[in-house]
Amino acid sequence: MKSILITTLLSSSLSLSAQDFQLLNGNILMAQKGKVIHSLSYGYADMPSRTPNTLETPFNLASISKTFTATAILQLMEKGKLNLDDSFQQYFPDFPYPYITIRHLLTHTSGLPDIELFEPLIKQYPDTIVTSHILIDQLKAAHRTLAFKPGEAFRYCNNGFVLLGLLVEQISHEPFDAYLTKHIFNPAHMYETFVYDPTQNKLPTQVTKHAYESFAIDTFSRTGDLKRYRYTDYNNDAAIGASNIITTVNDMLLFDKAFFRYKLLSPATVQLALTPVKLKNGTIYSEKVMDTMQGDGTGSYGLGWELFDQPGYGKGAGHGGFKFGLATFYYHNLDKNQTIIAFDNTAAPSFGAIVTNALHMLNNEPPKKIDNKKSLARIYVTTLVKEGADAAATQLSLLKTDTAHYYLSEWELNKAGYEQLYDYYRIDAALEIFKLNCLLFPLSFNTYDSYGEALNKAGKRNEAIALYERSIQINPNNEDGMRELKKIKAR
Numbered sequence: 001m002k003s004i005l006i007t008t009l010l011s012s013s014l015s016l017s018a019q020d021f022q023l024l025n026g027n028i029l030m031a032q033k034g035k036v037i038h039s040l041s042y043g044y045a046d047m048p049s050r051t052p053n054t055l056e057t058p059f060n061l062a063s064i065s066k067t068f069t070a071t072a073i074l075q076l077m078e079k080g081k082l083n084l085d086d087s088f089q090q091y092f093p094d095f096p097y098p099y100i101t102i103r104h105l106l107t108h109t110s111g112l113p114d115i116e117l118f119e120p121l122i123k124q125y126p127d128t129i130v131t132s133h134i135l136i137d138q139l140k141a142a143h144r145t146l147a148f149k150p151g152e153a154f155r156y157c158n159n160g161f162v163l164l165g166l167l168v169e170q171i172s173h174e175p176f177d178a179y180l181t182k183h184i185f186n187p188a189h190m191y192e193t194f195v196y197d198p199t200q201n202k203l204p205t206q207v208t209k210h211a212y213e214s215f216a217i218d219t220f221s222r223t224g225d226l227k228r229y230r231y232t233d234y235n236n237d238a239a240i241g242a243s244n245i246i247t248t249v250n251d252m253l254l255f256d257k258a259f260f261r262y263k264l265l266s267p268a269t270v271q272l273a274l275t276p277v278k279l280k281n282g283t284i285y286s287e288k289v290m291d292t293m294q295g296d297g298t299g300s301y302g303l304g305w306e307l308f309d310q311p312g313y314g315k316g317a318g319h320g321g322f323k324f325g326l327a328t329f330y331y332h333n334l335d336k337n338q339t340i341i342a343f344d345n346t347a348a349p350s351f352g353a354i355v356t357n358a359l360h361m362l363n364n365e366p367p368k369k370i371d372n373k374k375s376l377a378r379i380y381v382t383t384l385v386k387e388g389a390d391a392a393a394t395q396l397s398l399l400k401t402d403t404a405h406y407y408l409s410e411w412e413l414n415k416a417g418y419e420q421l422y423d424y425y426r427i428d429a430a431l432e433i434f435k436l437n438c439l440l441f442p443l444s445f446n447t448y449d450s451y452g453e454a455l456n457k458a459g460k461r462n463e464a465i466a467l468y469e470r471s472i473q474i475n476p477n478n479e480d481g482m483r484e485l486k487k488i489k490a491r
Contacts, residue, residue, distance in 0.1 A: 023354060023372055025210070026344035027055055029249040030358050033337045034257045037362065039249060045345065046208040047220050058206045058246045059343040060196060062321025064330050065245040066161050068184055070106055070304020071259065072168045074269050075183055081171045084303075088163060091170050095163075096140050097150075102167070104150045105160035106303040107277040109285075111146030112139070112157050115236050122235045129199060132162050132176075132239045151280040154301065158242035161304070165241020176240050188258035193247040198238050206246050207345040209233070209325030214423060215381040215416035220346060223325040228423070232324055243321070252341045256332055274317050274334070276300040276307055291320035292329045294356040313359060327351045331359070338362045373405055377412035381420070381433060389432050396436075413437040414450050421454055430454045438467075445475035452481075456488055464488055 025043030029036060045051045076082050082091075084103040089095045097112070104110040117138055118130050139159075147155055165176045172179050177195035185193045196206065210220040211229065223229045237244075247255075258264050265273070276284045277300070290299040290308050297310035308316035314335030321328035327347040331340040340358045344351050350370050357367040376399060384392035399406050413433055421430035434451035441447050452467035468485040472478050 023348060023350040023370060024342070024344055025346040025348060026053055026059070026207075026342065027057065027249045028342040028354065028358060029055075029253060029340070030362055031253055031256070031339040032362065034253070034261075034339070036253070043346070046222070047210055048222065053207070053345075055250060056192070056248055058192065058248055059328060059345065060206055060209075060243070060321075060323065060326060061245045061247060061252075061330075062243050062323050062326060062328050063158075064252075064319045064321045064328050065241070065243045066304045067319050067330070068180060068245055068255075069161050069164050069168070069241045070273060071184055071264055072179060073102065073106065073164055074265055074273060074303065076168065076171050078266060078269055082167070088167070091167055092136060092163075094140060095136055096143075097146065100146075100150045102164070103303075105157075105164050107285075107301055108154055108156050108160060109151050109277060109279065110157060110160050111148045111150055111153070111155060112159050113142070113144050113147070114157050114159055115232075117142055117144070117159065118236065119231075122231065126235075128235055129238050130236050131199065132166055132241060135159060135162050135166070135239070149280070153279065154277065154285045158239075161242035162239045163241070165239075168241075180245070184255070184258075184264060187263055188254045190247065190251040190254050193245065193251045193255075195240055196244040196246045197240070207326075207343075209323060210346045211325040212378075214419045215375075215378050215412060216385040216420065216424070216429075218378060218382050223323075229324045243323070249341045249343065252330060253339060256330070256339050256341070260332060260337075273303040273305055274307060275302055277302065292327075292352045292355050293331065293359070294352050313363065322347065329355050331355070333359075333362075336363070373403075373407040375412060376400060376406045376408040377416055379406075380413075380436070381416045381429075384429055384432060385420075385426070392432070393436075408440065410437060410441045410444055410447065413440070414446065417450060417454065421457065427454065427458050431458060443474065445471045445478055445481070448474070449478060449481045449484075453484065456484070461488060461491070 027041045029039040031037055039055055041053045041055050043053050045053045045057045077084060082102060085101050087098055088100050088102060088105060089098045100110045121138065122128050168179050169176050180195060209223040211223050211226065213221050213226055223233050259270070262270060276286065278284050284300065286298045286300040288298055290297050291306050293308060295310065297308055300307045305317045306319050310316065313333060316331055316333045318331035325345065325347055327344045329342045340355060342355050342358065350372060353370045357370065360367055376396060379399065380392050380396045383395045400408060414437055417430045417433035417437065420426045420433060431454050434454050437447040438451050448467045448471035452464045452471065455467060456464035465485065465488055468481050471481045472485065
């Protein structure tokens, strides 16, 4: 699909990147000192209807929304309405964890459970739509022990930011969306931005999220049409605070300029927001990997902001976001005043490499080659289901030596086998896939374990025992395999 290209400065490295950017199904914007250097749009906002993406196409920010919730909390702090070290229970007496503070929620150091909290409720009532206002009741009903004492460790938690959204409403006496519109969106001139509420009858336009239904299908579907994504796309898609702000790349740049030009918070509060969290033992939380961005560097977390420290590029702040069928990324280089905003409504595997190349190009460095190899697992399984085992084996034999264009993944084959076994009830196809995985990866205990499971389900007891025994021989710590083997032998 032809791209829409707006550029005020097109360096040689940018022109070399055009082919790589076409791996994106979405939008990307790069800016220097708030001025757009490069912005492009590729692919489709909705694939079945062939509706194209444009730079005005609204995307769900996913977890980038957390920076807005944090900004709202810090605005209320500046007005003297709250203290970051206040107990959350001070504002919501029914909240069952008295030692969790607002700061713990902002920094993912509360120890609270994430959306797995709602699994028993949704199992009992499959049509439940989880909204923000049932969270505290669910926490009370679950009687869960925290994963750690508040402040002792970092554990990413969407529910913490849902609670912060409730706190914004409680203190401001305004609905969350109204508060953001009045105090963040309008002051930043973000007139194409809104909070998404799927419980409303009339939903504003936004992109469709896309994913493959399985490894047996080589075309994208809307995630909302796929049963496997119902828990996240239907049951857990209505809470606000952690996600569900809808915007465009251009509006997101307006937020970037407003925030870093101190239109929304004071310089001292911005600095506070971008200070890495210190754990109870006095150490600063950091990891040797960064969200989305590839290459050397470390990642840490402030107050609703992911923090980056990269050799040669300096310090940065922003946030990544993910939903099944959607990837988003926002990055502001604090030392060079550079901004990258990228959205993809297929969550393409190349998304992180594209974002990283954008940083290279902003710094007049040549882009690195992006690996765009095709999955042999998908080709094999698609052919197996459509044409049979012989045709699939032929395809695999002809292509597997072409490692420049194709890759073969044990994990993908294993996942594809389970899809055929449990999602589609094609036991013969599952057995073929698991058998192939054992032959291709004979030193992996997991390939034998999975094949044994499928054979047992097919009623082939002796063969299943032999494969489980082989799996345990390779990995004596395979406790799940040992339990299954014991069950099979007992029958």
